[in-house]
Amino acid sequence: MEANVSRRNFLAGAGVAAASLAAFGFAGCAPSADKPAADSGSWDSEADILVIGAGGAGLTAALVAARGGAKVTVLEAAAAAGGNTVNSSGVIQAAGTEEQKKYGGVADDTPEKHVEYYLQCGEGQLNEDLVRYACEQAPSCIEFMKDLGIKYEVVYGNGPIPNVDAEVTLPRIHLAGTDENDLMYGQAHVAALLKAAEDTGVEFVYKTAATRLVQNADGIVTGVLADDKKRYRGKKAVILATCSYDRSEEMAQAFNYHMVQVLKDGRALTAATNTGDGIRMGMSVGAALDGMGGFIGLSNNIGGTPTLPGVPEVPGILVNKYGRRFVSESDHYAWVLRNVFAQEDHIAWGVFDAKAAALTGAAVGGVSPLSDDFSKEIADGSVVKAETIEDLAAQMGVPSKNVKAALDTWNTDLAAPEKADCLFPSRACGLEAIDTPPYYATRSYDYSLGALGGLKINTKSQVIDTEGEAISHLYAAGQVAGGFMGSYYPGTGTGILATLAFGRSAAENALNESEA
Structure with missing residues (x-):
């Protein structure tokens, strides 16, 4: 919230x-x-x-x-x-x-x-x-x-x-x-x-x-x-x-x-x-x-996905230009933002799947309202979409092997009975597999509030x-x-x-x- x-x-x-x-x-x-x-x-x-x-x-x-x-x-x-x-x-x-x-x-x-x-x-x-x-x-x-x-x-x-x-x-x-x-x-x-x-x-x-x-x-x-x-x-x-x-x-x-x-x-x-x-x-x-x-900043995506009013946590991950996770996505947004800025070339991508995308729509708030099916964002390049992780990574310009490894680790963790994020145990909620195509990615940008x-x-x-x-x-x-x-x-x-x-x-x- x-x-x-x-x-x-x-x-x-x-x-x-x-x-x-x-x-x-x-x-x-x-x-x-x-x-x-x-x-x-x-x-x-x-x-x-x-x-x-x-x-x-x-x-x-x-x-x-x-x-x-x-x-x-x-x-x-x-x-x-x-x-x-x-x-x-x-x-x-x-x-x-x-x-x-x-x-x-x-x-x-x-x-x-x-x-x-x-x-x-x-x-x-x-x-x-x-x-x-x-x-x-x-x-x-x-x-x-x-x-x-x-x-x-x-x-x-x-x-x-x-x-x-x-x-x-x-x-x-x-x-x-x-x-x-x-x-x-x-x-x-x-x-x-x-x-x-x-x-x-x-x-x-x-x-x-x-x-x-x-x-x-x-x-x-x-x-x-x-x-x-x-x-x-x-x-x-x-x-x-x-x-x-x-x-x-x-x-x-x-x-x-x-x-x-x-x-x-x-x-x-x-x-x-x-x-x-x-x-x-x-x-x-x-x-x-x-x-x-x-x-003081605010990101256009929190928790790996575009911010979703009324949805406390949506499954998505953040990866850097090398396709590797670097922060717990549900940490305090300012902490996440600082970690995004610390990445090489300040590049980070939010990656999510069709299940998360289905929770978006016209009600999504943000710096620019999102279209129901991301059609506007896909057309202008602010969101990329693909049926496979390999194709998604190619559009992002990051190594597909690393993005796939990050998602495989994530999904393996969530298949275990304890459903825990092994890389960042501080993640509090919203754990769900990211395994339903099509897949989506959007660059993480910070906006200045002062x-x-x-x-x-x-x-x-x-x-x-x-x-x-x-x-x-x-x-x-x-x-x-x-x-x-x-x-x-x-x-x-x-x-x-x-x-x-x-x-x-x-x-x-x-x-x-x-x-x-």
Whole structure:
């Protein structure tokens, strides 16, 4: 269910800073790469708290700040609010909630187990303080959204990850039902936040991108310059919520080879405005970076077959360019995706038979809806079909001997009484022989849902400089910040959790600042 739910929702110090930017090839590449502007004392617009970006994190921060009595202005580069969040599944990971007990069948989960799960996924890369803070805040984030009218009616789990203990891998993904306007998933999540923010008096300025931070003589961030040539002041704080560098080829070249390939092939499903400007602006005032290089992705085939909504597991295998299996197909989709990318030339194929194909049809969701009999896909070459494995392998361009050996091993395992996958025993379900022609294969491609890594922050969401000190009056929340996730996405609902936990933290702490 994890893969199905996710997939169908995406049919949809100036001198030091300048040296750092130059080292990464950014100096002079965009207005936001320039050194910060000086505070002249002249402003076109003033607010107590200025939020840059109206995605999930920015909306959360704006709402909390306004409820705290602040005058809040939000600048958003796009024509409407939402960012990546509006196209997401809108789910939240949390441990120890009443919903988890009722719908997930888990009575004894705790935030501490949730922390351990994320730390094991992070493989030593994560800032434990951030992880612990978010997991401890997660149950109250659920309550925060429930207070806005969201109802969580399903709780489910990630697929297994081989190097993560099973006892900390529990159903924690909270899925909301349809709201009163028949909105679902990320649309309902964003609509609830936006309405509450507007009702609380937050001012939104759309089609306006911040380009440079403004600092006063004491090094305090006091506002921004925007591409409308106006100067916007944040008397108490500026909160960056611009998401990551999902669409920046330049930053991908510097930090993220996986992202380079996805952008080159045109497989980005993220907001077009996510060009890394918030990260560049933070770097321009000396911000450190954390957790760079990770990737949130989604494959066009999960478990060896095109993703099938409502079908928890379909028999199919993944093979590389040599026709050999390399991963347990029912593992957590992000783990599988990382293993696909690690194959030579990033090539992998999903192989399945007529029994699996019969489960597809018009209801199949994905990046492109599939035809009932794959006729459209066969015609355009995205699916190949053959009566024999030898012919199928020839069309795939992989050694037929190896593909046949992989299938023979698979089918032999399933003929035994224990029906166990001998190569990857972690496979949990859906074991069935792949032995009924015609056979099918489709290339496995990854689609970008965002880059991981960004500005270094603490649990107060303050941006931290290269000396380990907080940059005065500058905060960051959501995926413009890093350190909470590692090289791969640890599970559906983690991104939304980060927007809520750190968006609220940024606002709560910004409210306590004195005016600059």
